[in-house]
Amino acid sequence: MVVPLLFMPCGPRWIVLAACVTATILVAGCGSRSAQMDSAPAPVALPPAVPSAQPVLLFNGTGTSADVGAVEAVLSGMGIGYITANSAQLSAMSEAQLGGYKLIIVPGGNSIDIGESLNPGTAANLQAAVQQYGVHYLGICAGAFFGGYSVYNGIDLTGGVSFDFYADEFLGIHQEMVELSFPNSSPLNVYWQDGPQLSGWGEVVAKFPDGTPAIVEGASGNGFVIFTGVHPEAPESWMDTLMVTTPVSVDQAYAAAIVKAALDGTTLPHF
Numbered sequence: 686m687v688v689p690l691l692f693m694p695c696g697p698r699w700i701v702l703a704a705c706v707t708a709t710i711l712v713a714g715c716g717s718r719s720a721q722m723d724s725a726p727a728p729v730a731l732p733p734a735v736p737s738a739q740p741v742l743l744f745n746g747t748g749t750s751a752d753v754g755a756v757e758a759v760l761s762g763m764g765i766g767y768i769t770a771n772s773a774q775l776s777a778m779s780e781a782q783l784g785g786y787k788l789i790i791v792p793g794g795n796s797i798d799i800g801e802s803l804n805p806g807t808a809a810n811l812q813a814a815v816q817q818y819g820v821h822y823l824g825i826c827a828g829a830f831f832g833g834y835s836v837y838n839g840i841d842l843t844g845g846v847s848f849d850f851y852a853d854e855f856l857g858i859h860q861e862m863v864e865l866s867f868p869n870s871s872p873l874n875v876y877w878q879d880g881p882q883l884s885g886w887g888e889v890v891a892k893f894p895d896g897t898p899a900i901v902e903g904a905s906g907n908g909f910v911i912f913t914g915v916h917p918e919a920p921e922s923w924m925d926t927l928m929v930t931t932p933v934s935v936d937q938a939y940a941a942a943i944v945k946a947a948l949d950g951t952t953l954p955h956f
Contacts, residue, residue, distance in 0.1 A: 732784035732818055739766035740787035740948065744828075746772030748798030749791075752825060755918040756792045759940050765948065772802040780810040784818030788948045791828030793878070793916060799831050800838035811840045816906025823947040826880040829912035833886065842905040848881035851914055852895055862927050863915065865891040865899050868956045873939060874931035875899075876923055880914035887912070888955040900943070902952055909950035911943060 741760060745753040753769075760767050767790075770778070783789065789811065791799065800808065814820040822842060824832035832840050834847040853861065860878040867873070867890070882893055887903030887910070900913045916923075918940035921933045946953050 732781045732814075735785035735787075736766070739768050741765055741767035742783070742786040742789045743767050743769045744771075744775060744789070744791045744799075745769045746775060746799070747802035748772075748796065748800075748827065749794035750827075751923075752793035752916065752918070755916070755920055755923075756790060756825070758920070759918050759937065759944055762937075763941055763944065765944070776804040776807045778807075778810065780813040780818070783810055783814035784820055786814070786820055788821045788823060789814065790823045790944075790947075791825070791831055793826035793828065793880075796827040796830035796835065796839075797837045799827055800835060803838055805838065808838050808840045812842060815840075815842055815908035815910065819907035821909045821947050821950050822905070822911075823944065824910070824912045825918070826878070826914060826916060829881050829883065829914055832910065832912055842908070842910050843886045844905075846886040848883055848885075848912075848914075851877065851880055851882040851893055851897065851899070853877075854879060860927070862924070862929055863899070864894055864930075865915065866894075867891050868954050870954070872931075873917070873936060874929060875915045875917050875936055875939075876919035876927075877915045878923075880916075881912075883912050883914055888952070890953045890955045891915075892956070900953075902946070902955065909947070911947045911953075913943065916940075917943065 743753065743756060743760070815822050822832055830839070830848055833843045834841045834845050839847070860876070862874050863877045864872045865875050882897035882899065883901045884897055887901035889898040890900040890902055891898070893899045899915050900911070902909070902911045904910070917936040919933070919936065924933075943953070
């Protein structure tokens with residue numbers, strides 16, 4: 686069962702770049718730097734039961750992009766049940782209600798708009814759901830910016846670490862295929878659009894061509910977190926005239942591996 690909603694592009698940083706350049710489909714986020722894992726907080730009361738058939742809460746409110754649909758396609762292809770929540774619905778949920786889910790996913794879009802569309806206490810509730818109740822979190826592009834520290838009502842699952850854009854943003858490039866390197870597997874050519882590099886927090890799962898982290902994972906209190914600055918879930922229609930060297934099906938299979946790791950709280954191979 687799914688409750689539908691909105692989408693949009695990605696892209697700010699924690700200064701003032703609230704945009705993510707066009708293209709029929711957009712996707713990215715905003716951010717900054719440094720890191721430390723949070724120590725496990727005291728146990729809390731058990732949250733309300735969430736149907737085991739729908740363990741994932743997928744945000745699709747203000748600021749999200751067509752990446753919502755791309756993530757839905759991955760979840761559906763894996764047979765994973767999920768519920769969607771828009772900005773008003775997410776803001777209305779208590780930390781205990783959020784704590785009933787196994788995984789919260791915030792996809793690509795505009796991270797400033799995502800944060801500012803939510804009530805001031807919502808980020809704190811999301812943080813408590815992860816760090817106290819042990820919910821897992823997957824932040825994709827804008828969702829990674831939003832999951833770190835941000836003055837735009839970010840969740841701060843990183844102990845004060847914020848993320849900045851991948852270097853090509855500052856060369857005036859806003860979307861491209863980038864070759865990611867992995868510790869023990871072949872490189873992948875993956876879609877990037879105004880996304881962050883994730884220096885300063887967690888274990889590095891994949892690196893951008895300049896060596897900065899493109900995907901990271903780690904503990905945040907009692908929860909498990911994966912942030913990705915790229916979009917392996919991207920459909921072929923997003924690539925348009927870009928040079929693609931890895932089959933889209935291979936990238937999407939890796940996206941499924943990321944979702945499974947985030948859902949189960951298991952680590953991916955890392956450097």
